[in-house]
Amino acid sequence: MTSSPPAVLELSGITKHFGDITANRAIDWSLNAGRIYALLGENGAGKSTLMSILAGRYQPDAGTIRRQGRTVRFQSPAQALAAGIGMVYQRFMLVAPLSVAENIRLHGAAGRSRSDRQGASIRELAVRYGLAVDPDALVQDLSMGERQRVEILKLLNRRADILIFDEPTAVLTHTEIAGLFEVFQRLRDEGKTIVFITHKLEEVMAVADEIAVMRRGRMVARLAAADVRSQHDLARLMVGREIILNVDKPPAAPGETVLAVSGLSGPAGSSRPGFEEIAFEVRRGEILAIIGVAGNGQEDLAAGLAGLTPLKTGRLTFKGRRWRAPQWGRKPHEGIAYIPADRDRTASVGAIDLVENFMLTQLAVFSRALRLDRRRAAAATAAAVERFAIRGGGLKAPAGNLSGGNLQKLVLARELARHPDLLLAEQPTQGLDVRATEAVWQALLHQRAASAVLLITGDLKEALSLADRIAVIFRGRILDTIAARDSAAIDRIKLLMAGLETG
Amino acid sequence: MAWRIEKRAAGHGAAPWWTLPASFAMALAVGALIFALLGHNPVAAYGAMARGAVGSFYHFSEVLVRAIPLMLTGLAVALAATMLLWNIGCEGQLVWGGIAAAGVGLFVAPHLPEVLVLPAVILAGAAGGALWALIPAVLKAYLAVNEILSSLLLNYIAIIFMEHLYFGPWRNPEGFGFPGTAQIDEVARLPHWGATRVHLGLGLALVLALLLFGALRRTPWGYRVRVIGHNPQAARYAGFRLRRHVIGVMLLSGALAGLAGMAEVSGIHFRLQQGLAVGYGYDGIIVAWLARLNPLAVPFTALLLGALIVGGEQLQSSLHLPSSISMVLEAVLLFGLLLSEALARYRLVRRASAQPLRRQGEPTPP
Numbered sequence: 001m002t003s004s005p006p007a008v009l010e011l012s013g014i015t016k017h018f019g020d021i022t023a024n025r026a027i028d029w030s031l032n033a034g035r036i037y038a039l040l041g042e043n044g045a046g047k048s049t050l051m052s053i054l055a056g057r058y059q060p061d062a063g064t065i066r067r068q069g070r071t072v073r074f075q076s077p078a079q080a081l082a083a084g085i086g087m088v089y090q091r092f093m094l095v096a097p098l099s100v101a102e103n104i105r106l107h108g109a110a111g112r113s114r115s116d117r118q119g120a121s122i123r124e125l126a127v128r129y130g131l132a133v134d135p136d137a138l139v140q141d142l143s144m145g146e147r148q149r150v151e152i153l154k155l156l157n158r159r160a161d162i163l164i165f166d167e168p169t170a171v172l173t174h175t176e177i178a179g180l181f182e183v184f185q186r187l188r189d190e191g192k193t194i195v196f197i198t199h200k201l202e203e204v205m206a207v208a209d210e211i212a213v214m215r216r217g218r219m220v221a222r223l224a225a226a227d228v229r230s231q232h233d234l235a236r237l238m239v240g241r242e243i244i245l246n247v248d249k250p251p252a253a254p255g256e257t258v259l260a261v262s263g264l265s266g267p268a269g270s271s272r273p274g275f276e277e278i279a280f281e282v283r284r285g286e287i288l289a290i291i292g293v294a295g296n297g298q299e300d301l302a303a304g305l306a307g308l309t310p311l312k313t314g315r316l317t318f319k320g321r322r323w324r325a326p327q328w329g330r331k332p333h334e335g336i337a338y339i340p341a342d343r344d345r346t347a348s349v350g351a352i353d354l355v356e357n358f359m360l361t362q363l364a365v366f367s368r369a370l371r372l373d374r375r376r377a378a379a380a381t382a383a384a385v386e387r388f389a390i391r392g393g394g395l396k397a398p399a400g401n402l403s404g405g406n407l408q409k410l411v412l413a414r415e416l417a418r419h420p421d422l423l424l425a426e427q428p429t430q431g432l433d434v435r436a437t438e439a440v441w442q443a444l445l446h447q448r449a450a451s452a453v454l455l456i457t458g459d460l461k462e463a464l465s466l467a468d469r470i471a472v473i474f475r476g477r478i479l480d481t482i483a484a485r486d487s488a489a490i491d492r493i494k495l496l497m498a499g500l501e502t503g
Numbered sequence: 504m505a506w507r508i509e510k511r512a513a514g515h516g517a518a519p520w521w522t523l524p525a526s527f528a529m530a531l532a533v534g535a536l537i538f539a540l541l542g543h544n545p546v547a548a549y550g551a552m553a554r555g556a557v558g559s560f561y562h563f564s565e566v567l568v569r570a571i572p573l574m575l576t577g578l579a580v581a582l583a584a585t586m587l588l589w590n591i592g593c594e595g596q597l598v599w600g601g602i603a604a605a606g607v608g609l610f611v612a613p614h615l616p617e618v619l620v621l622p623a624v625i626l627a628g629a630a631g632g633a634l635w636a637l638i639p640a641v642l643k644a645y646l647a648v649n650e651i652l653s654s655l656l657l658n659y660i661a662i663i664f665m666e667h668l669y670f671g672p673w674r675n676p677e678g679f680g681f682p683g684t685a686q687i688d689e690v691a692r693l694p695h696w697g698a699t700r701v702h703l704g705l706g707l708a709l710v711l712a713l714l715l716f717g718a719l720r721r722t723p724w725g726y727r728v729r730v731i732g733h734n735p736q737a738a739r740y741a742g743f744r745l746r747r748h749v750i751g752v753m754l755l756s757g758a759l760a761g762l763a764g765m766a767e768v769s770g771i772h773f774r775l776q777q778g779l780a781v782g783y784g785y786d787g788i789i790v791a792w793l794a795r796l797n798p799l800a801v802p803f804t805a806l807l808l809g810a811l812i813v814g815g816e817q818l819q820s821s822l823h824l825p826s827s828i829s830m831v832l833e834a835v836l837l838f839g840l841l842l843s844e845a846l847a848r849y850r851l852v853r854r855a856s857a858q859p860l861r862r863q864g865e866p867t868p869p
């Protein structure tokens with residue numbers, strides 16, 4: 001320790017095992033007030049586990065935590081919060097039908113102030129930290145960014161001064177990310193401590209004061225952000241080699257049209273605005289990206305095309321067969337593979353093992369007459385685990401034990417293995433580390449040779465790297481479709497995404 | 504150094520093996536307390552129960568006799584619960600299985616070639632239970648009516664209807680006013696094992712337990728049932744037909760419970776009469792949970808419960824205790840299981856003690 005102020009939180013020798021896996025191994029780390037820490041590391045490195053230990057969700061098997069010099073042991077998140085440590089999980093923990101104020105009150109200690117006073121103090125906190133959100137709005141009507149602000153307010157309302165964020169930017173749009181970072185800076189200037197996990201190196205460079213890197217359960221580097229010269233250095237620290245996230249995109253050789261839609265609107269039977277008048281076609285051999293700021297209808301569009309929610313109006317032609325929109329979702333369509341954004345609750349089953357998860361959408365492939373062919377499924381899963389370096393627990397481990405990124409890779413590998421005519425990929429690299437992102441991008445480009453790929457993403461870099469054409473969606477409508485080779489179009493895409501220009 | 508209880512990491516693993524023995528020990532302890540309060544030496548009481556259950560070949564054969572319907576209803580509950588369906592209606596499905604088996608035995612059998620009689624009775628039993636289960640299944644699948652309530656309420660209707668039959672239209676005209684139907688023919692009865700009352704239903708139940716285990720684990724259908732039970736949203740994503748599975752699983756579950764009723768009629772009573780609906784349907788819930796919904800464990804937990812019931816009856820004759828004591832023990836057993844499952848979420852850790860730090864003026868966390 002140097003002459004810097006005493007640590008507000010000090011970890012020493014923190015170790016955590018899950019069965020045979022050592023998620024955290026003898027971790028030492030100290031956090032100071034008024035700093036922003038970025039925690040980096042490959043998928044499965046143990047970042048979420050370490051943060052969950054700080055936040056009282058897990059107890060370490062060895063090691064101690066000292067809070068302002070005193071040894072503490074948290075049995076529950078409530079105890080950690082009472083000691084001023086709060087965590088915003090990647091999956092927000094809010095009650096959607098309740099208002100913002102009610103959510104915050106729900107989280108507060110029981111029997112505290114009356115609702116009107118609560119409303120006032122929420123507004124006060126919101127103004128002070130630039131967390132604009134209406135206390136009376138219902139959470140279900142809020143965007144992801146606003147929900148995140150509610151989560152932060154929940155913690156501030158409990159007077160937390162160490163705030164932990166697990167991949168907070170994964171669900172946010174560019175503007176929202178900038179807003180979040182401003183909030184980070186204000187909180188830091190008020191003397192709070194921020195720790196955030198991320199896979200995006202440019203975010204680290206943008207906002208962090210301190211950087212910590214984990215690899216395979218160990219803390220392998222701790223350094224001041226000022227000492228880092230480039231993202232390349234960071235990448236090397238993270239994965240042991242340099243990665244520049246650039247994939248070769250050979251020119252597309254589009255074949256026959258696999259899916260064409262026109263006048264599509266949906267979802268039926270819902271009060272949400274959803275999407276309207278959608279028209280596009282996607283051919284075998286090309287990647288069409290639909291890019292948009294989260295919450296502009298692309299989630300509903302993906303679910304509708306995947307047949308999970310009913311479509312309202314419009315026409316579709318899939319592999320030469322014509323459908324009217326209301327008929328589309330009646331039966332699953334042969335030849336469509338869908339990678340949904342929600343990997344935990346939609347795309348996988350936490351309680352069953354990797355092999356069984358690999359069968360989920362390929363039951364017909366892995367069954368013979370009345371029997372499941374587990375042996376063949378295990379071989380296929382093993383190949384996927386190998387190809388995408390899926391780490392954690394082995395084939396017989398429950399999928400729920402996988403780290404976020406590893407689960408995402410498993411889902412991806414499964415859907416690619418189906419050799420679909422149409423691949424619907426929604427946020428396929430969210431939560432993936434650089435190396436895995438590169439591998440997935442390559443896999444998607446490779447898949448392009450055999451399939452029509454519809455990429456739904458909010459990540460401009462991803463769209464530019466992969467897509468042949470980019471359709472920008474805003475408030476449920478596609479404003480324009482732009483050839484990705486047109487490098488002058490980048491600025492235009494940004495403007496379209498923000499709704500500052502019409503198509 | 505100090506011992507400390509801490510919550511386990513929320514994992515996806517199964518509960519530890521010791522929950523069943525622990526709940527059994529807990530039930531024994533609470534039972535001992537009850538015996539003591541009733542003024543009986545617990546050791547003597549348990550001795551009497553044990554002798555009653557396994558003291559002789561005959562006694563043990565009686566345990567087997569009870570275990571047969573318990574296995575079948577236990578399998579019925581376990582199958583439905585694997586898909587998160589709560590079939591509380593096994594009692595009514597059992598009754599309908601009995602009615603259908605008796606009906607076929609009494610009125611159809613005379614018109615059938617002999618070799619076909621027993622298969623017809625067995626199939627009728629399964630069909631009777633399945634059809635009764637179809638009602639809550641359809642209500643659930645198409646109208647989202649909670650199956651717990653609907654299947655439970657249907658139990659009372661089934662029982663009253665059965666009583667109506669044997670008090671009324673189906674009553675044995677030569678029965679000297681005794682409420683019950685006439686006996687079914689020899690050919691419509693399940694064969695017995697030697698001089699005991701143990702009948703072919705035992706083999707049937709064991710085979711079905713094996714089949715169900717294999718089907719759930721090794722067939723695409725079983726896979727879909729498990730996935731739906733764990734995560735209906737993922738099942739929908741994978742394109743599984745949820746309604747179809749709700750109905751299919753409820754039909755099968757009802758068929759299993761119906762077979763229990765068939766076995767009682769065609770293996771024990773040989774007629775429809777008072778004493779058919781004695782709660783095996785409800786006991787199946789306990790059997791299934793003690794077995795953690797594993798079909799292979801169901802025969803063992805059914806035996807355990809059968810022993811408890813037979814042993815409890817023995818208390819009545821030897822110590823003049825009310826036979827309902829076995830129901831009390833059953834209930835304690837179930838509570839013990841729930842309790843030890845809750846306890847299994849914690850573990851005992853030995854480490855230097857430390858106080859969680861609390862800031863001044865901060866409320867104590869719950």
Ligand SMILES: Nc1ncnc2c1ncn2[C@@H]1O[C@H](COP(=O)(O)OP(=O)(O)OP(=O)(O)O)[C@@H](O)[C@H]1O
Pocket residue numbers: 018019021022023041042043044045046047048049050391392393400401402403404405406431512513514515
């Ligand atoms: N509840 C659990 N049970 C068993 N193993 C677990 C559990 N939680 C995490 N693990 C394992 O511990 C390791 C670290 O996981 P963790 O979630 O901390 O990784 P991470 O660094 O957050 O990765 P990602 O970037 O993919 O989110 C992984 O190998 C994971 O499989």
Ligand SMILES: [Mg+2]
Pocket residue numbers: 047048049166403404405
């Ligand atoms: Mg993580």
